[in-house]
Amino acid sequence: MIWLRTALVLGLLGSAVASADAETVVLRGGSLYASPDATALPDAVVVMTDGVISAVGKFGDVQVPADARVIDCSGKTIVAGFWNSHVHFTEPVWRNAGTAPAAPLTQHMQEMLTRWGFTTVWDLGSDPGDSLPLRQRIAKGEIAGPTILFAGNIFPKGGHPVYIPREVQLPEVATPEEATKWARDWLAIGEDGIKLFTGAFMGDKPVVNMDPAIAKAAVEVAHAQGKPVFAHPQNKVGVETVIASDVDVLAHTTPGERAYTDDQLARFKAHGTALIPTLSLFTTVVLDPNVTNRLIAATGNQLKQFSENGGTVLFGTDVGFTQIYDTTQEVELMHRALSERQVLASLTTNPATFFKAAKKGRVETGFDADLVVLDGDPVSDVRNLAKVSATIRAGHVIYQKR
Ligand SMILES: [Zn+2]
Structure with missing residues (x-):
């Protein structure tokens, strides 16, 4: 028997x-x-x-x-299927994602991403010890989730952002050689791109910007392997570094600036730079509603300028860093600057084309x-x-x- x-x-x-x-x-x-x-x-x-x-x-x-x-x-x-080109798998639920029970991970994936239509996401910074195994479990069908692409982060020396816990060790680089090594190491472990903090937010202290020569060194490594580079610009100098070092994607608009200059717009166009507006993020950074309104007006204005300049807009929310899972506010804020069809394109055809996913979008x-x-x-x-x-x-x- x-x-x-x-x-x-x-x-x-x-x-x-x-x-x-x-x-x-x-x-x-x-x-x-x-x-x-x-x-x-x-x-x-x-x-x-x-x-x-x-x-x-x-x-x-x-x-x-x-x-x-x-x-x-x-x-x-x-x-x-939708792309969210700026997320983070950093909430406590993802700790030990390689071995944790699948059901709660699928549940949280649903709350954060899949119930909002996301089938492809860019994780712009997380612990690869947790997030790379998470991707493998999704691929095997153990966890219901999107296709995940990862960008390894590089910070300027002394530029540990105020909102990242001090105990988290960050790759801070002081020289182009160190940036080259970090970029190679990130891509070698299976990351799909690089994210540079060309401006790191330090709270009450001045923004720490990355030297353009350091940024350029990391960009050269990524581009030689056909991988994109994102940047967190934070301020005007951070935006200038994006342009000077040929970074591909602005991971945020710049809340402290009212507008991009004509010169910046011309150079975005020449470089084919893309923009992830993350507008709803700026509703969460200060408590004063008047200041929030100013930030939203400024960043929304940048989105409008960027789009009218012919730039590629990529939908992205910074979810995982923010807990705004619902995408309603983001699409409403984007719609102040873009048509309905343009917002749909930022979720579908724009990222598929920009990231060369020929069979998506x-x-x-x-x-x-x-x-x-x-x-x-x-x-x-x-x-x-x-x-x-x-x-x-x-x-x-x-x-x-x-
Ligand atoms: Zn982020």
Whole structure:
């Protein structure tokens, strides 16, 4: 009887694995925006097989496989999976993420990211001992989460930001050689980019800026390996260092400055610099509502200038550092400067293009099956970008509203 039981167990395991792998998921009946500039396709069908979009079209024109798992999307809107290009896996819940039980991690991933439609995120600074194993567990299917990309941080000497606990050891560099070594080491352990603190916030004390020659040394290492470099600019000098050292992405707007100068805008354009506005972050940094209003007006103005200058805007919230998981406020603040379709682009096509993810950002045959089902049309009301009914990554439902 032993062989029979073994055979049964193997048989059950075999079929469970086969159905999980080969599951075909179909979204049926929603209105579809294949990309931010496309007209809406009503009564759409999206077929996903083996993690890839295998067919897209109008109901009746597309064959729905008989064994498919069909998700009824009537009255809803289907768009490509969202990117959050500025997050942190640093909250206490992620400690020992390599070995901690999966359920609470999936639960928190849902609260922080997947219930807001995120299928790809850039972690711009965390403990790789926790976050790299977290990525592996998501890839294995143990934890339902987004695709994670990581940027290793480099700080200027004496520039340990006031908001990072003193006991956390940070890579502070004093010379270009040290920056070169740190950049190489970060990429060697599997990080996907570098983040430089070209300006570090020191509270009551002056901002500590990074020497442009140090920034340049790290950028050269990253660019030689085809990896992007982000920067936390903090002040005008930090922005100038971004431009002088050919950094790719401003990880924040600059709350202390009212506007970018014409000269900065011209050089952003020449360099192809991208901007992550993180506007809702600036609602949390001071208590005085008048000051907050000034910060929001200034950073919103920078976003408007940057976008009108033709720059690439990438959606990002600094969530994990902030506890504002709900993305409603961010999309509303962005919408003061951008159209609904531009905000959607900052979540989808802009990051896919900028980070060279050729099979992401659009709902088209042959693209990755990363999708979001929204309760309402985001082009008629931008707040609908935060009303997520389901999130699908690589053809697997990683969040579904009950
Ligand atoms: Zn951050």
